[in-house]
Amino acid sequence: MYSIGDLSRRTQVKVPTIRFYEGKGLLPKPERTAGNQRRYDEAALKRLLFIRHCRDLGLPLIDVVGLLSLEGAAGSDLNRAHEIAEKQLADVRDRIARLQNLEAELTRISVACDGKHDHVCAVLHAFGDHSECMGTHSHKK
Amino acid sequence: MYSIGDLSRRTQVKVPTIRFYEGKGLLPKPERTAGNQRRYDEAALKRLLFIRHCRDLGLPLIDVVGLLSLEGAAGSDLNRAHEIAEKQLADVRDRIARLQNLEAELTRISVACDGKHDHVCAVLHAFGDHSECMGTHSHKK
DNA sequence: TGTAATTCCTCTAGTAACTAGAGGTTCAAG
DNA sequence: CTTGAACCTCTAGTTACTAGAGGAATTACA
Numbered sequence: 001m002y003s004i005g006d007l008s009r010r011t012q013v014k015v016p017t018i019r020f021y022e023g024k025g026l027l028p029k030p031e032r033t034a035g036n037q038r039r040y041d042e043a044a045l046k047r048l049l050f051i052r053h054c055r056d057l058g059l060p061l062i063d064v065v066g067l068l069s070l071e072g073a074a075g076s077d078l079n080r081a082h083e084i085a086e087k088q089l090a091d092v093r094d095r096i097a098r099l100q101n102l103e104a105e106l107t108r109i110s111v112a113c114d115g116k117h118d119h120v121c122a123v124l125h126a127f128g129d130h131s132e133c134m135g136t137h138s139h140k141k
Numbered sequence: 142m143y144s145i146g147d148l149s150r151r152t153q154v155k156v157p158t159i160r161f162y163e164g165k166g167l168l169p170k171p172e173r174t175a176g177n178q179r180r181y182d183e184a185a186l187k188r189l190l191f192i193r194h195c196r197d198l199g200l201p202l203i204d205v206v207g208l209l210s211l212e213g214a215a216g217s218d219l220n221r222a223h224e225i226a227e228k229q230l231a232d233v234r235d236r237i238a239r240l241q242n243l244e245a246e247l248t249r250i251s252v253a254c255d256g257k258h259d260h261v262c263a264v265l266h267a268f269g270d271h272s273e274c275m276g277t278h279s280h281k282k
Numbered sequence: 283t284g285t286a287a288t289t290c291c292t293c294t295a296g297t298a299a300c301t302a303g304a305g306g307t308t309c310a311a312g
Numbered sequence: 313c314t315t316g317a318a319c320c321t322c323t324a325g326t327t328a329c330t331a332g333a334g335g336a337a338t339t340a341c342a
Contacts, residue, residue, distance in 0.1 A: 003289075003290080003338090004289090004290075005288095005289065005290080014329085014330080015289090015290085016329075016330065016331080017328085017329065017330085019291095019292095020328075020329065020330090024328090033337085033338090034337095035290085035291090035336075035337045035338070036290085036291065036292095036336085036337080037289085037290055037291070037336095037337065037338080038290085038291090055328090057243055057246065057247065058240075058243060060327080060328090061327080061328070062327095082251065085247060085250050085251045086251055088247055089244065089247040089248060089251055092240050092243050092244050092247060093244060095236075095240055096237060096240045096241060096244065099233050099236055099237045099240070100237060102198055102199060102233050103230065103233050103234060103237065105198065106198065106226060106229055106230040106233060107230060109226045110223065110226040110227055110230055129194070144309090144318080144319080145318090145319075146317095146318060146319080155300085155301080156318090156319090157300075157301065157302080158299085158300065158301085160320095160321095161299075161300060161301090165299090174308085174309085175308095176307075176308045176309070176319085176320090177307085177308080177319085177320065177321095178307095178308070178309080178318085178319055178320070179319085179320090196299090201298075201299090202298075202299070203298095
């Protein structure tokens with residue numbers, strides 16, 4: 001049996017975050033000691049590791065919920081898990097592409113004021129000037 | 142003179158967001174009509190475009206405030222603008238690198254359950270299994 | 283066994299950067 | 313001059329946590 005602190009140490013998930021997950025229904029309510037403190041078993045540890053891994057991969061909690069609900073599922077439900085992974089992969093690739101655009105533009109901006117700042121810094125100008133950048137950047141993260 | 146809706150159309154920034162920026166001090170309080178509606182001038186339009194561009198580049202509002210405060214600055218203050226650009230660039234590169242790690246791992250996960258799902262889908266297993274992934278992914282976005 | 287340090291409890295509120303809605307007023311067109 | 317679109321303020325909700333207050337339980341050591 002682990003205390004909430006033990007669980008935190010083993011999973012690198014902070015104590016308040018564990019309680020937060022419990023509140024959100026991602027973790028089942030654990031047993032309590034006579035003094036009302038949470039005690040967790042192996043299953044809770046695994047589940048929390050699973051959640052943490054998903055989060056590290058960038059899955060929003062809502063998708064983690066989706067995956068958790070598939071536990072022990074069979075047949076067509078399994079496709080769901082696969083779909084989530086695929087969707088996430090597409091999303092990541094999209095994010096990479098957009099960030100690479102930003103990288104190019106930020107490089108341009110940064111170079112604009114490299115060392116010499118004569119009168120008005122070109123960086124400020126570049127930040128404000130949308131026209132100089134090729135390729136629109138979208139509004140999403 | 143532009144109404145808030147005009148400004149919104151010209152900048153692609155939503156109306157409530159413009160008011161939000163005003164509340165945060167990013168935009169100065171505009172003139173009002175007799176009926177209490179906001180009226181903006183050219184300067185406000187430019188400032189809002191600047192803010193939007195910064196946001197598109199991924200700068201948090203706090204950094205945008207920093208840049209805005211540099212307007213008309215001179216000498217060493219100008220380095221601040223350059224620093225912000227550099228910092229943002231480093232951040233973007235970092236995000237790209239991490240996302241590329243995720244891409245690799247998601248590919249692995251997705252492939253693990255490609256079409257055939259025998260008994261227990263490997264995707265679910267792979268999501269939970271942190272050990273199979275090389276290179277730790279950090280906890281930050 | 284006593285006590286002090288540590289960990290735990292709940293609850294509220296704050297973070298970023300908006301977005302949505304309620305309930306009401308003003309403006310512009312026909 | 314009336315309608316309908318756009319505007320006003322204000323509150324609350326979103327995501328995924330984090331921080332703090334105030335107090336109780338557990339653990340370590342003498």
